[in-house]
Amino acid sequence: MRLLALAQGMKGYKGQRIKKLVQVILNAGYPACLDLWYYNDMVMSVYVDIKEGNAKRREMIKATRGAFPFSGESGVYGQQGSEERHRGMWQIHPVRSLFTESCGAFNAQAMKDRLEGIDEEMYRGWYELDMVSAKSSQGGGSAFGEMVWDFINHVRLLSEDEKHLYWAFSQ
DSSP: OHHHHHHHTOOHHHHHHHHHHHHHHHHHOTTGGGGOOEEOHHHHHHHTOTTSOHHHHHHHTGGGTTOSSOOSBOSOOOSSSSHHHHTTBSEEOHHHHHHHHTSSSOOHHHHHHHHHHHHHHHHHHHHHHHHHHHHHHTTTGGGSOHHHHHHHHHHHHHTTOTTSGGGGGOO
16 A cells, blocks of 8 residues: 555656556455566567577577567666666566565665666566567568567467556556
C-alpha cells in the first residue's frame, strides 16, 4: 500500500505508467508479485538491432528454444543495473529487488527512485521496439526479419494483459 501512496503523487506520462505498474503489483498480491517481470532493455536492444542476424538471435533465445516468453541468459552482458540486467538475463524481476531493498526500514524517496528506475528500464526497451516500427515505416521493414516482428507483437500482446507489467504501456 505504501507503493500506491508513493505512485499517487507522481505526475505526467511517467507517473501514469508507474501508477499502472503499482496496480499490477497490488493486484498480483504477495507472493505472486515476486514473479512479475519485464524484458531486459539491454537485451531487447541487441535482439532487435538491424545489424544482428537471425543466427545471433537464435543463440540469444536458445534457453526457451525460441518459445515466448524468452527467459534465461541471452549472452549479452553489461555493467550497470541489477544483477539480472548486467548478467544479460532476458527477464528482470523488479518486485523481488523492491522487497529486498525495502526490507527493514522503509525509505519513501529510495522507493520512489526505484519505481522511476523500473519505469526507465521498461521505457528504454519499449522505445527500442517503437524505433523498429518507426524505421520500418520509412522503408526497409522486411530488413528486420520475422523474428523481430514476432517479438514486437509478443510484447504488444503483453501490454494488453492487466496482469503483466507491460500493461503500464497500454493505451
